[in-house]
Amino acid sequence: MIDRRMGIFLAGLFVLAVVVPVGNLALAGQPVPTYLVALIGKYLCYALLAVALDLVWGYCGILSLGHGAFFALGGYAMGMYLMREIGDRGVYANPSVPDFMVFIGWKELPWYWWGFDHFALAAAMVVIAPGLLAFVFGWFAFRSRVTGVYLSIITQAMTYALMLAFFRNDMGFGGNNGLTDFKDILGFDLAQPATKVGLMVLSALALAGGLVLARWVTGSRLGKVLVCVRDAESRTRFLGYRVEHYKLFIFTLSAMMAGVAGALYVPQVGIINPSEFSPANSIEIVIWVALGGRGTLVGAALGAIVVAAAKTVLTGALPEAWLYALGALFILVTLVLPTGVVGALEDTLSRLRGTPPRKEAKA
Amino acid sequence: MTSLLRALALLLALGCAGAAAAQDFAGLIAALPGGSYADRAKVVKDLGLTGDPRALVVLRALEADDLKVLADGTPVIVNDKTGAAVAAVDGSDRGTPAADSLDRVKVNNAVRRALRSAIGMLTLRDPDPARRLAAARDALKAADPDQIEALDAALAAETDAGVAATLAEARAAAVLKSPDAAGPDQLAAIATLAARGDDAARAALTPVAASAKPDLAKAAQAALARIDEAQRFWGLAQNLWYGLSLGSVLMLAAVGLAITFGVMGVINMAHGELVMLGAYTTFVVQQVIRAEAPGLFGWSLVIAAPLAFVVAGAVGVVIERGIVRHLYGRPLETLLATWGVSLMLQQAVRSAFGPDNRDVGNPGWMSGAFHLGQMQITWNRLWILVFAFAVFAVLLMVLKRTPIGLQMRAVTQNRAMAANMGIRTGRVDALTFGLGSGIAGLAGVALSQIDNVSPNLGQNYIVDSFMVVVFGGAGNIWGTMAGAFTLGIANKFLEPFAGAVLGKILILVGIILFIQKRPRGLFAVKGRAVEA
Amino acid sequence: MTQPIGGLPPVAQPQLYLDGVSRSFDGFKAINNLSLVIEHGELRAVIGPNGAGKTTMMDIITGKTRPDTGQVLWEQTVDLTRLDEAATARLGIGRKFQKPTVFESHTVQDNLTLALKADRSPWATLFRRGSAPERSRIDELLALTRLGDHRFRLAGALSHGQKQWLEIGMLLAQEPRLLLVDEPAAGMTDAETMLTADLLKSIAGERSVIVVEHDMEFVRALGCKVTVLHQGAVLAEGRLDAVSAMPDVIEVYLGR
Ligand SMILES: Nc1ncnc2c1ncn2[C@@H]1O[C@H](COP(=O)(O)OP(=O)(O)O)[C@@H](O)[C@H]1O
Ligand SMILES: [Mg+2]
Numbered sequence A: 001m002i003d004r005r006m007g008i009f010l011a012g013l014f015v016l017a018v019v020v021p022v023g024n025l026a027l028a029g030q031p032v033p034t035y036l037v038a039l040i041g042k043y044l045c046y047a048l049l050a051v052a053l054d055l056v057w058g059y060c061g062i063l064s065l066g067h068g069a070f071f072a073l074g075g076y077a078m079g080m081y082l083m084r085e086i087g088d089r090g091v092y093a094n095p096s097v098p099d100f101m102v103f104i105g106w107k108e109l110p111w112y113w114w115g116f117d118h119f120a121l122a123a124a125m126v127v128i129a130p131g132l133l134a135f136v137f138g139w140f141a142f143r144s145r146v147t148g149v150y151l152s153i154i155t156q157a158m159t160y161a162l163m164l165a166f167f168r169n170d171m172g173f174g175g176n177n178g179l180t181d182f183k184d185i186l187g188f189d190l191a192q193p194a195t196k197v198g199l200m201v202l203s204a205l206a207l208a209g210g211l212v213l214a215r216w217v218t219g220s221r222l223g224k225v226l227v228c229v230r231d232a233e234s235r236t237r238f239l240g241y242r243v244e245h246y247k248l249f250i251f252t253l254s255a256m257m258a259g260v261a262g263a264l265y266v267p268q269v270g271i272i273n274p275s276e277f278s279p280a281n282s283i284e285i286v287i288w289v290a291l292g293g294r295g296t297l298v299g300a301a302l303g304a305i306v307v308a309a310a311k312t313v314l315t316g317a318l319p320e321a322w323l324y325a326l327g328a329l330f331i332l333v334t335l336v337l338p339t340g341v342v343g344a345l346e347d348t349l350s351r352l353r354g355t356p357p358r359k360e361a362k363a
Numbered sequence B: 001m002t003s004l005l006r007a008l009a010l011l012l013a014l015g016c017a018g019a020a021a022a023q024d025f026a027g028l029i030a031a032l033p034g035g036s037y038a039d040r041a042k043v044v045k046d047l048g049l050t051g052d053p054r055a056l057v058v059l060r061a062l063e064a065d066d067l068k069v070l071a072d073g074t075p076v077i078v079n080d081k082t083g084a085a086v087a088a089v090d091g092s093d094r095g096t097p098a099a100d101s102l103d104r105v106k107v108n109n110a111v112r113r114a115l116r117s118a119i120g121m122l123t124l125r126d127p128d129p130a131r132r133l134a135a136a137r138d139a140l141k142a143a144d145p146d147q148i149e150a151l152d153a154a155l156a157a158e159t160d161a162g163v164a165a166t167l168a169e170a171r172a173a174a175v176l177k178s179p180d181a182a183g184p185d186q187l188a189a190i191a192t193l194a195a196r197g198d199d200a201a202r203a204a205l206t207p208v209a210a211s212a213k214p215d216l217a218k219a220a221q222a223a224l225a226r227i228d229e230a231q232r233f234w235g236l237a238q239n240l241w242y243g244l245s246l247g248s249v250l251m252l253a254a255v256g257l258a259i260t261f262g263v264m265g266v267i268n269m270a271h272g273e274l275v276m277l278g279a280y281t282t283f284v285v286q287q288v289i290r291a292e293a294p295g296l297f298g299w300s301l302v303i304a305a306p307l308a309f310v311v312a313g314a315v316g317v318v319i320e321r322g323i324v325r326h327l328y329g330r331p332l333e334t335l336l337a338t339w340g341v342s343l344m345l346q347q348a349v350r351s352a353f354g355p356d357n358r359d360v361g362n363p364g365w366m367s368g369a370f371h372l373g374q375m376q377i378t379w380n381r382l383w384i385l386v387f388a389f390a391v392f393a394v395l396l397m398v399l400k401r402t403p404i405g406l407q408m409r410a411v412t413q414n415r416a417m418a419a420n421m422g423i424r425t426g427r428v429d430a431l432t433f434g435l436g437s438g439i440a441g442l443a444g445v446a447l448s449q450i451d452n453v454s455p456n457l458g459q460n461y462i463v464d465s466f467m468v469v470v471f472g473g474a475g476n477i478w479g480t481m482a483g484a485f486t487l488g489i490a491n492k493f494l495e496p497f498a499g500a501v502l503g504k505i506l507i508l509v510g511i512i513l514f515i516q517k518r519p520r521g522l523f524a525v526k527g528r529a530v531e532a
Numbered sequence C: 001m002t003q004p005i006g007g008l009p010p011v012a013q014p015q016l017y018l019d020g021v022s023r024s025f026d027g028f029k030a031i032n033n034l035s036l037v038i039e040h041g042e043l044r045a046v047i048g049p050n051g052a053g054k055t056t057m058m059d060i061i062t063g064k065t066r067p068d069t070g071q072v073l074w075e076q077t078v079d080l081t082r083l084d085e086a087a088t089a090r091l092g093i094g095r096k097f098q099k100p101t102v103f104e105s106h107t108v109q110d111n112l113t114l115a116l117k118a119d120r121s122p123w124a125t126l127f128r129r130g131s132a133p134e135r136s137r138i139d140e141l142l143a144l145t146r147l148g149d150h151r152f153r154l155a156g157a158l159s160h161g162q163k164q165w166l167e168i169g170m171l172l173a174q175e176p177r178l179l180l181v182d183e184p185a186a187g188m189t190d191a192e193t194m195l196t197a198d199l200l201k202s203i204a205g206e207r208s209v210i211v212v213e214h215d216m217e218f219v220r221a222l223g224c225k226v227t228v229l230h231q232g233a234v235l236a237e238g239r240l241d242a243v244s245a246m247p248d249v250i251e252v253y254l255g256r
Helices: A002-025 A034-060 A067-089 A097-105 A119-143 A149-165 A195-220 A220-231 A233-239 A244-271 A279-292 A299-319 A319-336 A338-355 B003-032 B036-049 B053-061 B109-123 B129-144 B144-159 B162-179 B182-197 B199-209 B214-264 B272-292 B294-322 B331-353 B380-403 B403-414 B415-420 B427-448 B457-472 B477-498 B500-517 C056-062 C085-091 C109-114 C120-128 C132-144 C160-172 C190-201 C216-222 C238-244 C248-256
Strands: B066-067 B075-078 B084-085 B369-372 B375-378 C016-025 C028-038 C045-046 C070-073 C093-096 C178-182 C206-210 C225-230 C233-239
Touching: A002 A195, A002 A299, A002 B380, A002 C233, A034 A067, A034 A195, A034 A244, A034 A279, A034 A299, A067 A149, A067 A244, A097 C045, A119 A244, A119 B500, A119 C206, A149 A279, A149 B403, A149 B457, A149 B500, A195 A220, A195 A279, A195 A299, A220 A233, A220 B380, A220 C109, A220 C120, A233 A244, A233 B162, A233 C085, A244 B294, A244 B369, A244 B403, A244 C070, A244 C120, A279 A299, A279 A338, A279 B331, A279 B477, A299 A338, A299 B084, A319 B331, B003 B036, B003 B053, B003 B331, B036 B109, B036 B144, B053 B066, B053 B084, B053 B109, B066 C093, B109 B129, B109 B144, B109 B199, B129 B144, B129 B162, B129 B199, B144 B162, B162 B182, B182 B199, B182 C206, B199 B214, B199 C233, B214 B272, B214 B375, B214 B380, B214 B403, B214 B457, B272 B294, B272 B331, B272 B427, B272 B457, B294 B331, B294 B427, B331 B457, B369 C216, B375 B380, B380 B403, B380 B427, B403 B415, B403 B427, B403 B457, B415 B427, B415 C178, B427 B457, B457 B477, B457 B500, B477 B500, C016 C056, C028 C056, C028 C233, C045 C216, C056 C178, C070 C132, C085 C093, C093 C160, C109 C132, C160 C178, C160 C190, C178 C190, C190 C206, C216 C238, C225 C248, C233 C238, C233 C248
Parallel strands: C045 C206, C045 C225, C093 C178, C178 C206
Antiparallel strands: B066 B075, B075 B084, B369 B375, C016 C028, C016 C070, C225 C233
16 A cells, blocks of 8 residues: 555655654764754644645545644634643743733633643644634535635635635634743643754654655545546546535545644744734645645645755745745746656656557646 | 904804803912812813813913912913013913912822813814814813813804814713703704714713613614614725725726736736836925925826836836837746846846835825715825726727727737738737826825825735636737726725625635636627637 | 337336436527336437437436426426435436546445445444445445455546446436436447447346437347437337438438
8 A cells, every 4th residue: 555655755764764763862962853843843743734624635636725724723713722731830920811811901711712621622622723724614615516716715715715814813723822931731841952852753754654644545546536526527526526525525534634733833933823824824734735846745744844944944044035936946846846746756757668658638 | 254253253252151151260360279179170161161261271271381480479470481471361461470489280190181171162162173182172072061162162253164163072972961951952952863873972962871760761862773774884984995995996906907818818917016106206306396396296296107107117118118018928937027127127126216105295286185975084095086087088998999998908809910900019009008008107196195105005906906807818908907996995895894804815715716607808809819 | 127119108207207308508409398208127228420419308306406397206206306416316317427427536346335225324424334245246246346356456447448337337326217318339449339238128127127229239239128329308209210211310310
C-alpha cells in the first residue's frame, strides 16, 4: 500500500524526528537551536494541512478555498484548552475566566467554554468542530450540486464569514487578539525546549499518520470513486454512486485532519487569532499542494514545507520580495507545472524508463 | 441690489427696537462687569435680545476672555496678541494698558450658557444664511420664551425660505414654553413643530404632551405620534439610501467581474487589484494636477476616469494574453494564477506608493451633503450612484448594440458554436477581459472618493463582489445589478438589528444557503452548453 | 424475440412505461407528449433525425432531466420522475452515452471494477477488496469486449472505438435490467458494428434494451421493433421495413 515515494518521505520524517531531538537536547553545543525546533514543528503542521487539502482537491476535484477555517477551528479548540490551563496565572489572576473575558467584563464562562479544562474534551473538539462544520456546509453544498468555481467561492465566503465572526469580541474567543499567553500543556511548560521537541515529534507522527491514512483511503475503492468524481462527476452518478455522499465523506475527513494540524500548530506558535481564517491564508495552502503536485499526497506535504520555509527566509531577508515570489509561484506552477514538482518528476522518470506518462490530472 | 434690500430690512427690524435700544446698549455694556454671575447672565441675555451687531463683538470677546475692565471701570476689548485695548461700547482707542492694570470679566457656566444663546440670537442677523440657519437651529433647541420677540424680528427680516422655516419652528418651540402665550397660538405652534417632525421637534413637544391644558396635551400627543411616523418613514428612507449607495458601489466593483465570468467562465481574482489600480490612477492624476494646474482640481475625476479605464484595461489585456489564455478550460487554475497576479500587483503598488493610505481629495462638487426631508445625502455617494448607473447603461449599450457585444453574448451562450461560426473567440476573450478590467478601473475612481486608497483596497471588495456575481448569476449583467442592490439594501437593513459585522455574516450565510436553491444565481444562463 | 408488426398489443406488465411526457427548454419543446412502452426483455431501436429528442428521452428516464408533465413508471410502481441518476442506476437502469465517457485516469480494469454490481455506499466501498468471483467476472468482460491486452492501460489512452467497447463492458458489469444505449456504433469499424449488434441481441431477452442509432445497417441488423421520434414525439412504430416505407418517415428523413 505504501509506495516508494511515500516510503522515502516517511523515512525522511523518521530521521527528522530522531535527529532534531538529539541535536537539540542531547548534543553539546546544541547544533539544533530551539527556535528551529518550533519552526520545523510548524512546517510539519502545515504539511499535514496540505495533505488534508490534497485529499479533497487532488483526489476529488473540490478546490476548497476555505481549508484554513478548519485548521483554525482545530487551533481554537486547542487554544481554549491552553487558555483554561493558565488558570489563575493570568494578568488578572482570575481563576474562573481567562484574561480577555475579564477585560470585556465577563464574570462567568460562557457555556461553549465548559469542559475545555479537560484535555480529552478539547482533543475531541479538535476534530468534531471542523468536522461538523464541514459536514453541515458540505451537506448543503454537495446536495445541491454546487461545483467548480462556485464551490470555491462559497468556501471562501465561509472562511471570510468566520473571520468576521471571530473578530468580534462578544463571540468570546478573544476577538482581535485571539487566544495567547499560554503557559503549559498537560502540565508541561511550553517554554521548555523539551516540550517543544515533544510537540515537534508529535507533529511528525501526526503527519506520518495522516499520510498513511490518506494513502489508505485514496488507495481503496472509495478513493478510486473519488477520482471518478473528479474526472467525470455526472458519469459517476450514472453508475449508481451518490456523488454527494462521497464528497461529503472526504470533505469531512479532510476537515478533521486540518483540525488536528491546527491543534498541533497552536501550542508551537503560541497564539491563534482570527487572521488564520483570512481567505488569503487558505489560498496559500492551495499553492503548497499545487507546487508539490496535487493528487500525490507526499508532494503536497513537501510543497507546504518548502513554501513555508521559503516564506520564513524571504520575509526575514527581503520582505518586499515575498509577495512577488509567492505571486510568481502561483502563475508559474499553474502555467508550466500543472502536475506539480512530484508529478513532473514522475513523468520524467517514467519517460526515461519508457513507460507512458500518467495522464495529467484534471482540475 | 438684494444686499441693499437686505440691509434696509435689517435696519427696519432694528428700528422696532428704536432709539431706546441704542441707549440701552451703552447701559448694558456698562452694567456688564458689575453684579453677581446671575446679573451678568441677565445682562448678556438682554444684549442678545437687542439684536445690535455691536453686541455680538462684545459677547464674542467675553466668550474668548478678551473683555477686560480698566481701572476706571470702562469695559474694553483687549487684543490678546498686541495688547491694544478699545472701548467695548464704541470701539474708541484706549491705548495699550498694562496687563496688571486690567480686571477680567469672569464667567461661570450659567453665564456661558447665556452667552451661547445670546450670540446665537445675534447671529440670526449674520449675512451668511448657513450661519443664520445654524443659529436658528440653536434657538429651536433652546426654546426660550424671552427670544420670541427677537425671533419675530429676525423672521420679518429673513429672506431665505429654509432659514425662515426653521426660525418659525424655533419661535413655535419658544411659544410652547411661554407661560402667557395664547391657546390658539400654542396649537398653531404644535402644528408647526409636528410638520418639522424630527428629534428637535420631539424635544420641544414632549413636555407639552404632559401639559395641564387637556386640548394642548392632546394636540401635542397627536403631533408626537405623527413625528414618530415621520421619523420611521425617514429612517427607512435613509436606510434605503444607504443600501442603494452600497449597492451602487458593489455593482461597480462586481459588474466587470461578472462579464469575464459570464463570457469566459473565468474568475479573475485580480479584479480587486484592478480596482485598486483605478484608485491609484486617480491619486496620481490629482498629484499632477495639484503640482501643475491646481485650477483643474474640480476636473480631476473626469480626467482620471478614462485614464483609469485605460490603465486597468491594459493590465487586464496583458493578464489575459499572458496567462489566462493558456489556461482556457481550466477555471480553477485560472483562479489560482490570477490570485498570483493579484499578489504581485499589491506588492508592486506597495513598493511604488508605500503601504499607507494615500490622500485622494473630493473635488468641490463631490464634497458636502444636503438634506432631503430628514434624510442626509452626501454628494459623493449620490454622484457614485449616478456614475454606477451611467457605467451600467453604457455597458448595456456595448453588449446590445455593438458587434463585439453581440460576439460576447454569443460566446457566453455557446462558446463552441460561436467558434464554429467564425467568431475569433481569442480576440473576444481579450476584449472581454480588457473591458471587465477597465470597468474595475472605473470602480476604483469611484471608490477613491469614499474609501481609503491603500494597497489593500481591492482585497476589501473581492469577497463582496464574488457574492454579488454568485448571487446575481453570471453572464447577465441585469443579474449583477439585481444582486448588487439586493445585497446592498439587505446589508443596510440588517445592520440596525444585527450590527455591521453580524449583518454581513448573516448575508454571507444567506448567500451560501441561497446558492443551494439556485446554484447558478438569480439570473442564470440556461442551456446544455452551460450544464456540460 | 420477434415482435408483432403494427399496432401495440396490450402489454400486461411493461418494464418501462412513458405516458404523455413533455419537456421544454426555454419554450422549445424537446419532448412533446411522448408515450412509449417497453416490455420485459424487449429490444427496441429508436431512430430519428438530430434534435428529435432521443437523448433527452434517456435523460428523462434516468432522472437527469425532469419532465414538465407526464408519467414515467418503472415496473408499474416506481415513479422515475422523482428519482435522480444514482437512484435510477441502483434500480437497474444502465446507460451508455452518445459521447463515450470512461474514467480516463483509471485503468481499464479499474473502470470495470468500479462498474461491477455492488453496494454503492461510501462505507462499503471504502472497505471492499477484490474477490475471486469479481476477478473472474472481469476476465469475462475483458474477453467479451476484447480489451484483455489493455487491462492495465489507462482508459484515457484507448482509441475511440475501444472506449466505446469499454463503456459497453461497464454497462454489462452493472448487470442492469434495462440498458439505454446511445449511438454505440459511432467510431467503430463495420465489423465491430456488427459485433455490437450481435452482442445487444444476445443481451436482450434476459434484459431489456433501448438502442438509439443513426446507422440503418446497424438497426437492420438488430431486427427489432423500431420507434421513430420526430420533434419530441413518436412518429411511427413497427418493423424497420414497414416504418421506412411510411411517407411521413421518408419525408422526415429525406424530404425538405
Ligand atoms: N438541458 C438542455 N437545455 C437546453 N436545451 C436542451 C437541453 N437538453 C436538450 N435540449 C434541446 O432539446 C433538443 C433535443 O436534443 P436531443 O435529445 O439531444 O436530440 P437527439 O439526441 O435526438 O439528437 C435539442 O434541440 C437540444 O438542444
Ligand atoms: Mg443525441
